[in-house]
Amino acid sequence: MLKIFGVIFQKMNYGYHIxxxxxxxxxxxxxxxxxxxxxxxxxxxRAFAESP
Numbered sequence: 001m002l003k004i005f006g007v008i009f010q011k012m013n014y015g016y017h018i019x020x021x022x023x024x025x026x027x028x029x030x031x032x033x034x035x036x037x038x039x040x041x042x043x044x045x046r047a048f049a050e051s052p
Contacts, residue, residue, distance in 0.1 A: 035041075
């Protein structure tokens with residue numbers, strides 16, 4: 001929708017391009033040192049959030 005409205009509204013066009021750039025930006029795995037020191041997580045974030 002942002003792409004369509006971006007033709008009319010310059011701010012939405014800018015927002016569309018920023019979102020596209022962020023979605024295509026490769027993420028670097030940053031947790032390797034933490035995993036080496038503390039071990040790999042035993043539970044996922046989703047499982048933690050769903051637990052009572």
